[in-house]
Amino acid sequence: MSVRPAWEVRENESATRWFEFRLAFADGARVDALALVTGRSVCVEEVRAQPALSLDDLAVLAAWIEEAIADVCGTGPGHGGGQGRRARPAWPHGEEGCRLVAQEYRAAQRHGTDPVLAVMGATGHGRRTSLRLIRRARDAGLLPPRRARR
Template identity: 60%
Template structure:
């Protein structure tokens, strides 16, 4: 699988980036996708597959592309990384504070994305540089620490 930026549009403080994604399979099948990352969300603009995808495969396409697109949208070294601190880990992830401060920032990223109508989990993924699974774990820790409201309100039985 390969992902590379196709083009980028900047308007005020917002940036929208189009990515070309190619999935190649051992049997010669291939899928080409034009994906858009902007406003905290990822959308697929165009999908071409040879042979054509079934509806079930098309429904799973987002899961197949999630990690590669996420890795592509995390800024690496260079001008796109201006908002990162000068220190970063070997994998190009932004430095994220541990403990309570990190959980507080997770909650802040999550709530900001919700208020803007964007995907809060994707916002946490892009902010921390972690996978979806790790980001969900961090969000859960922020909930457990009281920085976010509980996911489900427990009902008390009427006695």
């Protein structure tokens, strides 16, 4: 992920700043965004993605942008603790990856949150890929079948 200040407008003591974001993935996917920062609020003004993003992917993108702006602006907007975040976290393949997907899925169920969103957040992948990872964990016997077949 790269973050570049685009421009800034100052009025008295306050400033409004725009930042350009680019996320490039190894598989060729790319996301470009423009965000506006005023005081402690962030507004994403424009997003261009190839391939297109789902609404769930946009929510993950918003969290990345918020953390990146918090890093760039110091203690500025967001709830980040100053820790950087890569565009897509490293996720192990094979058996270890399936085991971690199952752990994330079960933890979300225990906390009453959406397990698919939890896997998406942990892996950095979109909904389709996360569902594929969950299916692999089910096939490996780490999660129960989705529903009883009739």
